[in-house]
Amino acid sequence: MMSKKYLALLALVMLAAVALVGCGGGEEQASGDAAQESDVIKIGVFEPLTGINAAGGEMSLEGIELANKLYPEVLGKKVELVTADNKSEKQEAANAVERLVNENVDVILGSYGSSLSMAGGPIAADAGVPVIGDSPTNPLVTKGNDYYYRVCFIDPFQGNVMAKYAVETLGAKTAAIVQDVQQDYSVGLSKYFEDSFKELTGDENAIIAKVNYNTGDKDFSAQLTEVKSKQPDVIFAPGNFTECGILVEKARELGIEAPILGGDTWEAEEFLNRVGDLNDIYFSTHFTAEEPVTEVSNTFLNKFKEEYPDRQVNAFAALGFDAYMLALDAINRAGTTDHEAIKEAIAETADFQGATGFITLDENGDATKTAIIKKVEDGKFVYESKVDPK
Amino acid sequence: MTLEIFLQNVANAISLGSLYALIAIGYTMVYGIIRLINFAHADLLMVAGYISFYGILIFAMPWWLAFLIAIALTTILGMAMEKLAYRPLRNAPRISALISAIGMSFLLQNLGIVLVGASPKPFPRPEGLVWNIHLGSVSFLSLTVIIPVITLLLLAAVYLVVNKTNTGIAMRAVSRDFETASLMAVDVNKVVVTTFAVGSGLAAVGGIMWSLQYPQIDPLMGVFPGLKCFIAAVMGGIGSVPGAMIGGFILGIGEIMLVAFMPELSGYRDAFAFVVLILILLFKPGGILGDHVVEKV
Numbered sequence: 001m002m003s004k005k006y007l008a009l010l011a012l013v014m015l016a017a018v019a020l021v022g023c024g025g026g027e028e029q030a031s032g033d034a035a036q037e038s039d040v041i042k043i044g045v046f047e048p049l050t051g052i053n054a055a056g057g058e059m060s061l062e063g064i065e066l067a068n069k070l071y072p073e074v075l076g077k078k079v080e081l082v083t084a085d086n087k088s089e090k091q092e093a094a095n096a097v098e099r100l101v102n103e104n105v106d107v108i109l110g111s112y113g114s115s116l117s118m119a120g121g122p123i124a125a126d127a128g129v130p131v132i133g134d135s136p137t138n139p140l141v142t143k144g145n146d147y148y149y150r151v152c153f154i155d156p157f158q159g160n161v162m163a164k165y166a167v168e169t170l171g172a173k174t175a176a177i178v179q180d181v182q183q184d185y186s187v188g189l190s191k192y193f194e195d196s197f198k199e200l201t202g203d204e205n206a207i208i209a210k211v212n213y214n215t216g217d218k219d220f221s222a223q224l225t226e227v228k229s230k231q232p233d234v235i236f237a238p239g240n241f242t243e244c245g246i247l248v249e250k251a252r253e254l255g256i257e258a259p260i261l262g263g264d265t266w267e268a269e270e271f272l273n274r275v276g277d278l279n280d281i282y283f284s285t286h287f288t289a290e291e292p293v294t295e296v297s298n299t300f301l302n303k304f305k306e307e308y309p310d311r312q313v314n315a316f317a318a319l320g321f322d323a324y325m326l327a328l329d330a331i332n333r334a335g336t337t338d339h340e341a342i343k344e345a346i347a348e349t350a351d352f353q354g355a356t357g358f359i360t361l362d363e364n365g366d367a368t369k370t371a372i373i374k375k376v377e378d379g380k381f382v383y384e385s386k387v388d389p390k
Numbered sequence: 391m392t393l394e395i396f397l398q399n400v401a402n403a404i405s406l407g408s409l410y411a412l413i414a415i416g417y418t419m420v421y422g423i424i425r426l427i428n429f430a431h432a433d434l435l436m437v438a439g440y441i442s443f444y445g446i447l448i449f450a451m452p453w454w455l456a457f458l459i460a461i462a463l464t465t466i467l468g469m470a471m472e473k474l475a476y477r478p479l480r481n482a483p484r485i486s487a488l489i490s491a492i493g494m495s496f497l498l499q500n501l502g503i504v505l506v507g508a509s510p511k512p513f514p515r516p517e518g519l520v521w522n523i524h525l526g527s528v529s530f531l532s533l534t535v536i537i538p539v540i541t542l543l544l545l546a547a548v549y550l551v552v553n554k555t556n557t558g559i560a561m562r563a564v565s566r567d568f569e570t571a572s573l574m575a576v577d578v579n580k581v582v583v584t585t586f587a588v589g590s591g592l593a594a595v596g597g598i599m600w601s602l603q604y605p606q607i608d609p610l611m612g613v614f615p616g617l618k619c620f621i622a623a624v625m626g627g628i629g630s631v632p633g634a635m636i637g638g639f640i641l642g643i644g645e646i647m648l649v650a651f652m653p654e655l656s657g658y659r660d661a662f663a664f665v666v667l668i669l670i671l672l673f674k675p676g677g678i679l680g681d682h683v684v685e686k687v
Contacts, residue, residue, distance in 0.1 A: 050508035051610070058509070181657040211649070212657030216614055218604035221402035222649035223656050229395040242510055246606055253522060254398070255529045273512045274606070 040080045041337055043327055044100030044129075046110040046120055051088025052216065052242050055270050056112040056316060060134050063320025064109060066303050067328075074328045075335070086111055090119040101127040106337045107330070107346075109323045112316060114138035114185040121145045130330075130343040134323040135286070135316055137264065138188045142365040149346050149365035151322040151354060152286055153389070155185070155263075159192025161284050161371045161387045162236065162261050167200040169385075170259055170282075172233035176209035178223060178247065180239040183215060189238040189263050197236075208232055213247075215240065220247045221254070228256050238263035245274030252278050267315050267374070267381060276379035287315040287356045288372045290383040296325070300355035312381070315356070315372075322354035391650070394527045399650040401530040407642025408538040409596070409603055413619035414626065414634035415541070416592030419548055422629035423565045423585040425484065429491040430471060432616020433498035434590050435597030438464045439513065439607040440506060442598055446514050453516035461594040468590020469583050476586075477579070480568070495616075502609030513605035520602055537599050541635065544592060548631050557584055621667050627680025636678055640666065 045064055047057035061083065068081055082103050084096035093111060097120035100108055108124055108131040111117045117136035124131045125147040133141055133150030137158060142148045166172040175197055180186040190210075198206050209230040211223040224247070227235060235251065235258050237244055248260050259280035266283040275281055292298050300321050304313050329352060330345035331337065352359040357369045373384040391399075413435065420428045438460045445456030475494045479487045521532050552558040560581045563571040572578045600615055601607050618641060626637030641663055649656040670678065 050503060052510075052608075054508040055510075209653065211653050214657060214660060217659075218606070218614065219402075219406050219645075221406070222399065222646040223653070225395060225398045225402060226649065226653045226656075228398070229391065242606065242608075246604060253529065253531065255524070255527065270510055270512075 039077050041074055041077045041331065042080050042082050042103065042105040043324070044082045044084065044097075044103070044105030044108040044110075046084045046086050046093065046096040046100060046108060046116075047112055048088040048116060049083070049085040052240055053088040053113050053116075055241065055268050056135075056265065057085075057088075059268070059314050059316035060110070060112045060320040062308065063134070063300075063304075063317030063322075064324045066300070066307060066317065067321045067324035069307075070299070070303055071325070071328055074331050075337075079328070086116050086120065088113065088116070090115055093117070093119040094123055096120060097123040100124075101129055105129065106339065107132065107327045107342055109134060109320070109327060111136065113183075114141055114188070115183055117141045117148070118184060121148045124148070128339050128343075130339060130346055132323045132327055132346065134319040135264065136185075138184045139364075139366070140184065140188070146365075147343060149326075149349075149361055151326055151356065151359055151367050152264075152319055153369045153371060154366050155189045156192045157368075157389060158263055158284050158371060159189050159194075160196040161373070162263070162282075163193050163196035163200055164387070165282065165284075165373055165385075166197065166234045166236070166259075166261060170234055172197075172259075173201055173203070174206055174208045174230075174232045174234075176211075176227045176230060176232035176235045176258075177207060178211050178213070178220075178227065178235060178237040178239075180215055180243060181212045183239060185263070185265070186239040190236065193236050193238075213243065215243065217243060218246055220250050224251050224254050224256065227251070228254055232258055234258055235260045237261070239265065241265050241268040241271035245271045248275045248278065248281060264315060269312065272376065272379065272381065275376055278376060281376040282373060282384065283375075284371045284373055284387075285315045286369065286372065287313075287318040288374065288383045288386075289313040291372070291386065293357045293370070294353045294355070296353050297355045318355045322356050322359065325354060326352055326359065396650075397525075398528045398530075399646055401528060401534055403643040403646035404538060405530065405534040405603065405642075406646055407639040408534075408541045409599060409638075410615075410619050410622045410642045411635040411638025412537060412541040412544065412599060413593070413596035413615055414622040414638045415545060415548060415631055416589045416596060417619055418623040418626070418628055418631055418634035419552075419592065420585060420589040421623070422631070423561050424476075424582055425565070426476065426487050426491060427620070427628075428586075428589065429488075429616070430475075430494035430498055431589065431593050432612035432619075433495050433502075434464050434468060434593035434612070435600055435615060436502060436607070436609060436612040437467060437498065438594035438597035439601040439611060440502070442601065443511060443513055443607055446516070453514075453519060457598050460598060461591055464594035464597070465587050465591045468586045468593070471590075472583055472586040477582070480582075495612075499609055499612075506609060508609060510606045510608035510611075513601040513607050515602060515605055531603070533599070533603050537603070540595065540599065541638075544595065545631060545635055548588070548592070551588065552631070557581070561585060618663060621663050625667055625670050625677055627674075627677025630677065630679040633677055633679030640678075 049057045084099050086093040086096040093116040114136040125145050131148045137155045139154045177190045179190040209227050262283040264285045267285045334341040334345040349361045359367045368389045371387045374381045375384045441460035442456045445451045475490045560576045564581045622637035622641045623634045626633030645659050648662050
């Protein structure tokens with residue numbers, strides 16, 4: 001009788017222990033004991049895995065994990081990814097980087113979303129941990145931050161590409177801008193588009209309407225009615241795919257027929273689900289499966305199709321892949337996990353072969369690369385053309 | 391501004407305002423009876439949205455059936471919530487119940503994230519219910535007409551229930567004084583549960599209409615309308631059902647017209663809502679149709 005009770009108690013204790021270990025597993029790994037630390041190299045990842053940009057963060061993380069599966073070791077040590085969710089919020093982005101720093105990562109990758117990257121950047125710089133941005137395109141992410149680098153092109157180029165496309169291919173003479181005033185990405189890109197558009201049309205008043213909204217808004221009827229009343233030739237509306245999906249759909253509902261242009265964030269299935277059957281929607285991006293540019297592109301494409309057979313290949317996974325690859329390459333070249341040495345190695349990157357093209361970092365730590373223009377057609381993103389940097 | 395553009399703005403304003411009004415009615419009703427600001431009200435919108443979503447897409451139900459089931463299940467959830475989170479705190483200080491409501495709200499949001507994932511999903515728009523209407527160059531969705539009608543019907547229904555039925559009399563008695571009402575043989579528990587059932591049903595209708603109007607649902611979708619409609623309810627005088635409707639319309643029309651007449655201020659729409667709230671409360675602390683705030687000595 002007694003022994004039975006003890007057995008039951010023991011079973012309970014064990015169950016509880018299993019449950020506790022199950023919950024605490026991540027943290028245990030993160031804190032790590034001294035013996036383990038020497039044979040593991042930690043790479044931190046901060047991406048929006050929940051919140052409004054969750055899909056973007058997920059795509060990026062998939063690419064990073066893909067690369068990690070293909071190349072799990074560097075300097076003879078195992079690479080361990082430490083992921084921190086920045087919840088699509090600026091404050092949380094700073095916290096996420098803080099957490100990664102506390103967990104002694106050697107290099108940080110991320111983040112989807114320029115505002116998030118800009119919020120996290122200074123914290124990494126203060127701690128002296130180098131960061132490789134996968135897809136933040138706002139110039140201010142790396143400007144004035146010696147520890148931030150990136151594998152993607154930046155918005156002055158992207159804005160110019162879209163303005164050129166609007167003027168030269170679509171024949172636009174006037175444009176309207178709809179921007180998200182809370183996103184540095186959206187405001188920045190709009191500004192560069194505006195400058196280029198005015199220059200290309202030679203008309204100081206070529207932007208005939210400029211309206212704002214806030215992240216998380218769902219009602220765009222008033223803003224779009226204002227745009228409709230001005231009858232622009234094209235509309236430029238860079239921003240989060242969530243808001244823009246609703247915005248573009250609403251624009252067509254209101255009977256606005258002008259082509260609508262956006263930036264690289266639009267390449268998300270969530271966006272496509274909304275606007276798949278609409279016409280004249282164009283955006284710029286970093287990568288396309290139709291035109292693999294390097295041998296690494298093929299490696300990436302094959303691995304992606306193997307791991308996610310029912311998903312569309314996307315630029316964010318490719319950029320995540322490249323950020324990880326560059327981190328590994330830099331650690332290799334540095335030959336040590338000393339953060340300063342890794343930082344120097346990243347800064348010296350030249351003609352690095354990535355999935356999205358050859359990467360050479362300039363003095364700001366930005367990459368100069370080809371932009372791809374895609375459009376929405378019959379429920380798919382279709383390759384339209386590419387624009388090489390000057 | 392041409393006449394057509396102005397009319398387009400009017401259509402936009404009615405569509406937004408009536409949606410705010412619809413959700414605000416639920417908020418204000420629950421507050422009016424049990425003096426609790428049910429923060430989880432906003433998350434019931436989300437629950438109703440998701441139940442309809444899965445009903446239509448996974449179980450392939452006709453939309454009206456999915457909506458009815460969503461309303462029924464959300465109502466049951468609201469009643470369960472009252473029993474689990476609010477009833478044990480009924481005699482506790484009011485602030486405790488308020489905190490419990492905030493906790494409930496976070497619980498629902500995070501449960502949503504765990505169960506259905508954080509990424510937004512496109513809400514289906516049934517063709518029999520939502521279509522585009524073009525009058526000249528003014529275009530709007532059928533919802534712009536449907537939502538105000540539903541709002542008015544529900545407003546009338548709530549008004550009749552509260553003022554003309556026995557349950558309604560009991561509700562008003564309870565809202566005055568719990569203890570005295572229970573001494574008068576009013577079953578307080580039953581009345582409070584009924585209040586929550588009606589409130590949650592209203593939230594469900596609001597959630598479905600919101601999802602149809604802005605067809606993108608995610609576990610945090612309730613936060614934004616929750617905040618705006620709470621403001622609308624306070625503006626109209628929290629506790630007053632017609633007040634909530636007036637508040638909702640003022641807010642919706644104000645937001646649209648602000649952008650229409652001052653497009654350069656379009657980024658300040660949310661700030662506008664708060665400025666109007668502050669102005670109204672400065673001059674009428676109880677809200678537009680609110681009771682005079684008299685402290686009992």
